[in-house]
Amino acid sequence: MLQLQAIRENKEALIAALNKRGIDATALLDTVAQLDEQRRATQTQLDATLANANKLSKEIGQLFKTGKAQEANVLKERTTALKEESKTLTDTLNTSAEALQKALYQIPNVPHSSVPAGVTEADNEEIFQEGAIPTLNADALPHWELAKKYDIIDFELGVKITGAGFPVYKGKGARLQRALISYFLDKNSAAGYTEMQVPHLVNEASGLGTGQLPDKEGQMYHVGEDDLYLIPTAEVPVTNLMRNELVAENDFPICYTAYTPCFRREAGSYGAHVRGLNRLHQFDKVEIVRVEHPSESYNALDGMVEHIKTILRELQLPFRILRLCGGDLGFTAALTYDFEVFSTAQDRWLEISSVSNFETYQANRLKLRYKDSDGKSRLAHTLNGSALALPRVLAGILENYQTADGINIPEVLVPYCGFDTIG
């Protein structure tokens, strides 16, 4: 959520920056500015009325105390009108405050200056590429074929017990999955992230805090009876750990990592792009989350990018990094880098990580503040990234490490797996 003060002071600049997302926010920001003004005007009136009533109350108290009940009763009469007035004003105030909140929820984050303008993923900017793309035999298979051949992932079985997009991992497939989770968590811990285990269902306030709510309800599974949401990413519970917190400046950086399953409804696509592990309703992910001092957040973002690079190097997967363009940027992010692994057998890049700086956008919703050295409380910056998302890493490993004799396991994972080939 953008800060009102910023909208008041830099409306034109914000409109220009938001334009990078391919949207014209003029009308929305005008509405906000107008509602804001309305709200403040009403607030001023209400404050004056209340100040008046407070003053009278004090006088009445004094009069009663000194035994002048007669005079007190005269003053009492005058408070009646004030009461009604303040009631009306309060109603008006609530109405415009609600409208203001609603309008603010509709404005996405302002893209960072380095974000390229653009509409679709074709406009994303490749900033880095590394790792040799292996040459495979002509009969190399995509991972969904490999999964069947070696009986390590069963998609049909998942359909039977739940539905499409809920695979069952079997035998060495399950073990490899667990190995990846442990490996990622260990890497993240070693890099200074505190490992957390968090609930997989969250309440509405948490969804609002990180920006999944309102307006994007349809993307999350909702448990109606208890009014809880299945998390689409660990970002939600982990970042919300800090909701309504006022931290000390020297608490920074706050670094967490967590493994969770992720649940996404993601209706509406089809074909090879959603085959196999490419897109699922339930998948596993290890997330890293940071809360930072505003002056440090972009250094931290670079650090997160470097950290993820080291993991992919160890796994020896060819990867590239994209700077997302305005049109592809998530609603709450100011700057996002996507990591993609090249899947040789599918001959395409698969997104395996998304690393973002949200600046104060989430913090404003979360009321996540820190006490500055001058004693003022200010909004912190939040960041997060996948380190990493399992299914497509798994797909990349299966496809890129396949040989005529079976699938090799990347060296760093062998101690976690307890085997070095699937064959």
Place this chain on the structure above:
RNA sequence: GGAGGAAUGGCAGAGUGGUCGAAUGCGGCAGUCUUGAAAACUGUUGAGGGUCACACCUCCGGGGGUUCGAAUCCCUCUUCCUCCGCCA
């Protein structure tokens, strides 16, 4: 699920109708002392709105009510604790 108790500032914890935005302690910040640090001592320190700055307004779990006036009384919801029941 049943019975009882509780929710107050960054934390702990007083406060049962006006003098309470709220004692005290801890923590934080500044200073004295010290080569430096610690200890000790002194001062300072809740959040939000509003203002150029004051004034002023709001906030004692959420919502509603009583009253001229509510942290304090009433209703309701939520959460936590204790005991009982059930249970991985």
